[in-house]
Amino acid sequence: MRRAWIVVWKDVLSERRSKESLNALVFFSILLLFVFQFALGPERARVEAALPGLLWLGFILAGLLAFGRTFLVERENDCWEGLVLSPGDKSAIYLGKLAGNVLLMAVVEAVLLVLFTVFFGLDFTGVLPALSLVLALGTLGLAAVGTLFGAITAQLRARELLFPVLLLPAVVPILLGSVSATQIVILGQPLAEAGAWLKLLAAADLVYLVVGVLTFEFVLEG
């Protein structure tokens, strides 16, 4: 029963989002690329050196936009009460929204990777499996906190200010772990070298998910 909820939510979200958020987020990623290039100057070496950080900077900035809008649809269409009054385990809503966010970010990240390849002349093909694992672990953590805080700030007037203010300090471990692991993986080093970081990311993901699942119902009380 709960699984049905999740799938339903996922599909509903994907359908709605594909029209609005996805296009804008992809375009935003392209813009970020230009901004990074202009910020770091014409020397290619500088960009390459900063690559893991730039990647995750891009993901986090896109995530701020994407996660902040998690409950936008419900809010704008006066469906918030619908969420609040829905029967059953509210955590199913959290997981459904989370899954939708992860999918959205996956698309954005794939696009950003391709853009980096094209614009900065980089080649990720050799390291793609390992890189994908790092991306998955990092994105899961970002989305876990982002979805939870997105719900909290959804009802606030100052949500555009408060959401980044709450999210960024909370995901510092994800940022540190993901950038470090990406740095190791991108150089072609074996995945085992990044083992400690991957375990940290996995542990963080677990903690954030558990907190999210356990506390979401309290956020959604109206």
Added chain:
Amino acid sequence: MALRGLGWLAVLALVAGVGAAFGYAPREAVQGNVQRIMYLHVPAVLTAYLAFALVFLGSIGYLLTRRPGWDRLALAAAEPGVIFTGITIASGSIWGKPTWGTWWTWDARLTSTAVLFLVYVGYLLLRGMIDEPDRRARAAAVVGILGTANIPIVHFSVKWWRALHQPATILGPEPSPIAAPIMLTLIVNWLAFTLLLLYLVAKRTEISRLEEQHAG
């Protein structure tokens, strides 16, 4: 009133602590008298951790029982928690200038403490933005719970991140081995700060209760 007594006790303990820090504790061999800042820095960070543990307690307590007293505790602990965290950072930075030559290094403890500071400033900002008491308490509780659960994760991630980029510093904030007078001074100051924290929490709680009575 018991609260007044606690306040005076805290003041007494603080006087003793500062006195010990300046008078009783020896001049440290390697760093000189600048090391005395540690009698402020270390107790401050310990007290901040205690404060955030109280925030955690209050957050869980409210979510489980919905009694406003728990939320009052959370808020009352968060404010001094942020202050003590700020003191930790400032004293660490001030200590660092003559010792390491710069006001800021991305030292593991300073960085972790700075992140902690940001998390709980955000907590207070969030509280400031919600007027309805129940919604405010619930939202704050969730943020508070995640913030506290994150503390060990932040600690390790920053520590490992530092290990990548910098060899371990020779001059740690605590001298080692720790001589008895130094340890004693640390403990006295730590107790004094703890008493101060408890007093501030109690006073802040009282204010919240009075405010609710007036509003209700």
Added chain:
Amino acid sequence: MPDNWSYVFAAYGLAGVVLLAYWRRLAGRAKSLGARGVRRGV
């Protein structure tokens, strides 16, 4: 190493000022609330 007392005083001074300011703010609020609450028998 020179003693850098100015740094020590700066650190303690800053801490003291901040804590004092916070306490005074609390005391002030408590007083004004207490005055308003006289009729409620607080």
